[in-house]
Amino acid sequence: DSGVTQTPKHLITATGQRVTLRCSPRSGDLSVYWYQQSLDQGLQFLIHYYNGEERAKGNILERFSAQQFPDLHSELNLSSLELGDSALYFCASSTLAEPQETQYFGPGTRLLVL
Amino acid sequence: AQSVTQLGSHVSVSEGALVLLRCNYSSSVPPYLFWYVQYPNQGLQLLLKYTTGATLVKGINGFEAEFKKSETSFHLTKPSAHMSDAAEYFCAVSGHNNDMRFGAGTRLTVKP
Numbered sequence: 001d002s003g004v005t006q007t008p009k010h011l012i013t014a015t016g017q018r019v020t021l022r023c024s025p026r027s028g029d030l031s032v033y034w035y036q037q038s039l040d041q042g043l044q045f046l047i048h049y050y051n052g053e054e055r056a057k058g059n060i061l062e063r064f065s066a067q068q069f070p071d072l073h074s075e076l077n078l079s080s081l082e083l084g085d086s087a088l089y090f091c092a093s094s095t096l097a098e099p100q101e102t103q104y105f106g107p108g109t110r111l112l113v114l
Numbered sequence: 115a116q117s118v119t120q121l122g123s124h125v126s127v128s129e130g131a132l133v134l135l136r137c138n139y140s141s142s143v144p145p146y147l148f149w150y151v152q153y154p155n156q157g158l159q160l161l162l163k164y165t166t167g168a169t170l171v172k173g174i175n176g177f178e179a180e181f182k183k184s185e186t187s188f189h190l191t192k193p194s195a196h197m198s199d200a201a202e203y204f205c206a207v208s209g210h211n212n213d214m215r216f217g218a219g220t221r222l223t224v225k226p
Contacts (some may be wrong), residue, residue, distance in 0.1 A: 002157060033212070043204060043216035056211045090157055099208040100146045100165040105157035 003027065004093050004106035012112045018079040021109045025072055025093030031055075032074040033094075033103055034066055038087035049074055050097040081113045116141040116207040118188075120217035128225045133177075133192040135220045137205030140186065146208040147188045149179055152219075153201045161203075164188060175199070200224045 003026035013019055025032050034046040036059075045058035049068035060066075063081075068074045078085060088110050092103035121136035139145055146165050150158040162173025169181040175198075179190045188205060205217040 002159070004157070031212075033214070042218050045213045045215065048212050056213050058213050092158075097212060099210050099212050100163070102148075102160050102163065103214065105150075105159070107157045 002104040002106060004091060004104050006089075006091055006106040006109050008109060009107065010110050010112075012114065013081060014114055015081055015083060017081050017113075018077065019081065019111065021076040021078070021089050021091075021111075023074045023076070023091030023093075023106060025074070025091075026104055029093035029095050029104070030072065031094045031097045031101075032068055032072070033092045034060075034074070034076050035090040035092065036087045037090060037108070038084075041087075043090075046076070048097070055097055078111070083113050086111055086113045116143075116145060116209045116215050118147075118205045118207050118215060118217040120203075120205050120220050122220055123218060124221045124223070126223040126225060127195045129197055130194050133190070133195045133199065133222065135190040135203050135205075135222065137179075137188045137190065137217060138186050139188060139205075139207050141207060141209075143210060147179075147181060148206040148208065148214070149173065149177070149188075149190050150204045150206060150216075151201050152204065158204065161190070195222075195224045197224050197226065 005024045030051045046060040048056040066076045088108045092105045094101040148163045149161040164181045172178045
C-alpha cells in the first residue's frame with residue numbers, strides 16, 4: 001500500500017459526459033501528479049500540482065482539467081468524454097517537487113467510456 | 115526533452131535464470147532514471163532509481179541496474195528469476211520540470 005488513495009476504482013460512463021476523479025496523496029506529500037495509461041499511448045504524464053499550484057503540464061487535453069485543494073487532495077476533471085478517453089488514470093504523490101524524488105502511485109481509476 | 119526506449123515488449127525467462135530488461139535513455143541534461151514494476155490491477159511501485167553518485171543501483175526484491183552514460187543505458191537485472199517477478203516493468207526518466215516520461219513497458223513472464 002503506497003498511501004495514495006484514488007476514488008472511484010471503476011467508472012463507466014457515456015460519450016459526452018463529464019467525470020471527476022479524486023486523489024488523496026500520502027500524508028505530508030505536497031506534490032500530486034496525474035497520469036493516463038492506455039493500450040495505444042502507454043503511460044503518459046498529464047499534469048503536476050505542488051502545494052495547490054500547477055507546476056507542469058504534459059499531454060493533457062483541453063477537455064481535461066485538474067486542481068489541488070488546500071487539504072492537498074486533487075481532482076482530475078474529464079469532460080466531453082470520447083471513446084478514446086477510456087483508460088486507467090493514476091495519480092502519484094511525492095514529498096516536494098524535485099525531479100529525483102520517488103513518486104508513489106495510487107491504485108488507479110479505470111474509466112470506461114461507452 | 116527526455117525519453118526512454120525499452121527494448122523488448124515481452125521477455126520470457128525460466129525460474130532461476132538471469133533477468134535482463136533493457137532501457138536506453140535520451141536526455142540533454144544529467145538524467146534521473148527509474149524502474150517501476152506494475153503487477154496486474156495495481157499501481158506502479160518503485161524498484162530503484164539513479165539520481166547521482168554510484169552508477170550501480172540496488173533496489174528491492176534483488177533487482178539492480180547500472181547507469182552507463184557512455185551507452186545511455188540503464189538496464190535492469192536480477193540474477194535469479196522467481197515466479198513472483200512476473201509483472202510489467204517500466205523504465206522512466208524525470209525531466210527537471212518533473213514530467214516523468216515512461217517507456218512502453220516490458221512484460222516479464224517467468225516459466226516454471
